[in-house]
Amino acid sequence: MIRITDLHKSFGTNAVLRGVDLHVPKGESMVIIGGSGTGKSVLLKCILGLVTPDSGIIEVDGQDVTKVKRDAFLARFGMLFQGGALFDSLSVWQNVAFRLLRGPGRLPKAEARAAAIEKLRRVGLTPEVADQFPAELSGGMQKRVGLARAIAAEPEIIFFDEPTTGLDPIMAGVINALIREIVEEMGATAMTITHDMSSVRAIADRVAMLHGGKIRWSGPVAELDATPDPYVQQFIHGRAEGPIESVR
Amino acid sequence: MNALTRPLAHLGHAVLSALAALGRVSRFAGATLAHLVRPPFYWREFLHACLQIGWLSLPVVGMTAVFTGAALALQIYAGGSRFNAESVVPQIVALGITRELGPVLGALMVAARVASSIAAEIGTMKVTEQIDALTTLSTHPMKYLTVPRVLAATLSMPLLVAVGDALGIWGGYLVGVTRLDFASSTYLANTADFLEVWDVGSGLVKGAVFGFVVALMGCYFGMNSGRGAQGVGGATKSAVVAASVLILASNYLLTELFFAA
């Protein structure tokens, strides 16, 4: 369970998060939507401690994240970065198996490789890519390798930053189904950022919309279409006209 | 503020920011050492860094040394002949190379080659979120990236200096026997009799310090790279400049420490 209370973060004069309150129950899939540049990625990075918030409290299972042991804390997480963030000095399988090859519970090389190839298969990549390097792959393939790496160690809490951006519609469907499966079968808690409304409907238990540095609306996905909130309505229908200024 | 105090204010500002930067670099160096002594240690990264920093720098350091030794022999011969001291060529070449030019020029070449590539590599990792990804995979970037490189440079730079010493003296010897009419055996005997252990030893110690400085600057500026390609470019440039200046400054301080009367 993740609880965020009154979170603030500015970069210089750019106040990105201005009092975010959010609750993600254990074992649920929360999808964050919101305009480009509203701070969705920054929000995830704050939870992981990659960005230090200016103020506010972030708790995971009731524990303040600034007061936990970092290694044990991070071992519970998996993260797919928006840009993939693959290590370009390592081959694809070594990227995917990065955590499996290191740390206290590390696996022998052959086992780690087999596990990596299995994860690659689940994101729709063949074993042939395992020995290639990230720079040799297409953008969408890199994204899927990043996804395989995020889920490789079967973490309890997984963050996906735009998992389907840059994928063809069929592959996007495969990834949506995979994320849903991870939540339902492994009981993981997921937070996903996406701009793709079909993804939202496929993945989410709950949806939260970030706008103006705050959570503008949040609720079960079933209520998304019925909400009268004009911001949400404009966003989910992709209208240029509405309360969200599209030309700044 | 009037015209008189403004330059003073600028000067004060510059001094303060330089001191602040020095403080940040020292903190970074301290953190590197702290991570060095605490496990885990990434052997594979360390060996890879030794290959990149030590082994692959051999050609450039070696060539620098040969040509420097050769030119030095010519200069000392020309200068020495003004007061009939041409015969000191072997001794002065040996001293100049082992104490000063071997370590300093070698380190400057390594700074150009290694500080830049470390800063560019780590800077690119920073702007493409690879450093963040390392953290989320429970791997401390200081342990995984900085410690292996700094240790590899600190240990391999003295070896490079030793090779450079030998090649530099050889360069002087070649010029001495082919161009300056020294007898081969005299040249070698003079060099060997004259050189003391500390002449070479002090140069090796300097090499270790310079190696530390080079890798530390590469890592520091890489880790603090600005965003985008421009940020990485700036980091690379700053790393080479800072490493070069620090090599020359610390060379003076070490020489003062080792040889001041």
Ligand SMILES: Nc1ncnc2c1ncn2[C@@H]1O[C@H](COP(=O)(O)OP(=O)(O)OP(=O)(O)O)[C@@H](O)[C@H]1O
């Ligand atoms: N390290 C940083 N330094 C300075 N500003 C930053 C930094 N990271 C993010 N920002 C700023 O914070 C704002 C929010 O960025 P963020 O990446 O969270 O947007 P986002 O909601 O994920 O957008 P998108 O949907 O386009 O990915 C942007 O204005 C960005 O410029």
Ligand SMILES: [Mg+2]
């Ligand atoms: Mg983003």
